[in-house]
Amino acid sequence: MQHLIKILALILGFTCTFTGFASSATEMPILGKTITQEKQQKMTPKEALHRLKEGNQRFLSHTQISRDYLKQAYQSSYGQYPFAVILNCMDSRSVPEFFFDQGLADLFTLRVAGNVLNDDILGSMEFATKVVGSRLIVVLAHTSCGAVVGACEGAQLGHLTDVLDKIKPVVQTSMEEQGTKNCADPKLIDAIAKANALRVVKEIQERSPILRDLISKKQVGIVAGVHDIKTGKVQFFEEKRSVPN
Template structure:
C-alpha cells in the first residue's frame, strides 16, 4: 500500500476518501490487512505528511481508527477523546487538518458500549471527568423516545444517545467552524458520522 503524497492527496475527492475508509474497514473485518511496510512509511513521511482523513473517535482501547480502517502511517489525523466529544481545541485541530493539511473528510466515529456514554447516562461525577461527560448531556436531552429507565443500564437508551451524540457533534462542527463550513460548501471536504460495533468490527455509516 502506497504512502500518501502531496500529489495523491490533492487528487482525492471527498467521495474517494470515504471509499478508502469503507474498503479499509472491509479488509479489517475480513482480517485481510493491506500489504504495507511501516518502516518504509516512516522514511517516506519523515519530511512531510499528507493524510486524507480526519477522524474524531473515542479513547476506548478497542477503537483505534488506524486499525479498524486498515490505514498506515501518514494516512489519517486521529483525534481521540472519551465519548468523541467536541471542544475548541479539537475543532481547531480539525481546521488545521482540513484547511492547512488538506484532508478530504472528517469522520465523527461513535461506538457501541461506550463507557463515556454510559457514564453520562448515569450522571457520573468524578473530578475533571464531570466536565467532559457534561458535553454528552445534550444528546441525552435530545433522546425523547425512552420513557423508562433512562440510565446506562438500558442498552437501547445508550444506543440512541450514542447515535445522537455523533449527530450533535457534527451539527456543532458546522455551527462553530466557519472555516470547515466553507470547505464543505466548496465541495473540498465532506463530514460523515459513523458507528463502530465493538462486537463485530463493522463500521456503519450515517448516509
C-alpha cells in the same frame, strides 16, 4: 600498502552498506504505500469515505493490506498528507487505523472521551483540512461507550464531569425515543452515542467558519459513524450534501 587497502575496503564496504540501506528504505512495497500530496489533492470527499469503507471491509474479511511500517515511517518523514480526520473516543478498543486498515500518515486521529468537541479539537481539524489538505471529517462514536454511560447516569469526577456534560444534551431525547431511562440498556447507550456523533457533526459546522466554508464549497466532507466494538463493523450516517463527490 596492505594496510591502506584494508582501510579502503572498510570505507567502501561501509559506503555500500549505507547506500544499500538508503535504497531499501526508500523502496516501498507494492501495497501499503503512504499517500502522496498529489494523490491527496486529487481525492474527493466521497472517494475518501469510500477508502475508509473499503478498509473496514478488508478488516472484516481478514484481508488487510500488508504494510512495512518502518518504510512508511521513512517515507512520511519528508511530509504527511492524511486524507481524513477522525474524531474518535479514547476507548482502547476503538482504533481507527486498525478497523479502517490504514497505514502510517493516512489519518489524522483526534481522541477524547465520548468524541466530544472543544476548541482544541476544532483548531486541530482546521489545521488538518485547511493547511494539510485532508478531504474528510469523521465523527466516530462506538458501541458500549463508557463516557456515554457516565453521561446517562449523571456521573461526576473532576474534569471528566465537563466532558460528560457535553454529551448530556442528547441523553433525554434518546431516552424518549427509546422509551427507557435504564442506563444499563445497551440499546439506549448506543442510541445516545449515535445521537451525540450526529450532534457533533452539526456543532462543528456551527462553531467553525473555516470548516463550514470548506464543507459548503465541497472541498471537505463531514460524516458521523459508529464503530461496533464486538464485530469491528463501522456504520456511517451520511448525507449527500455533506459528502460531495
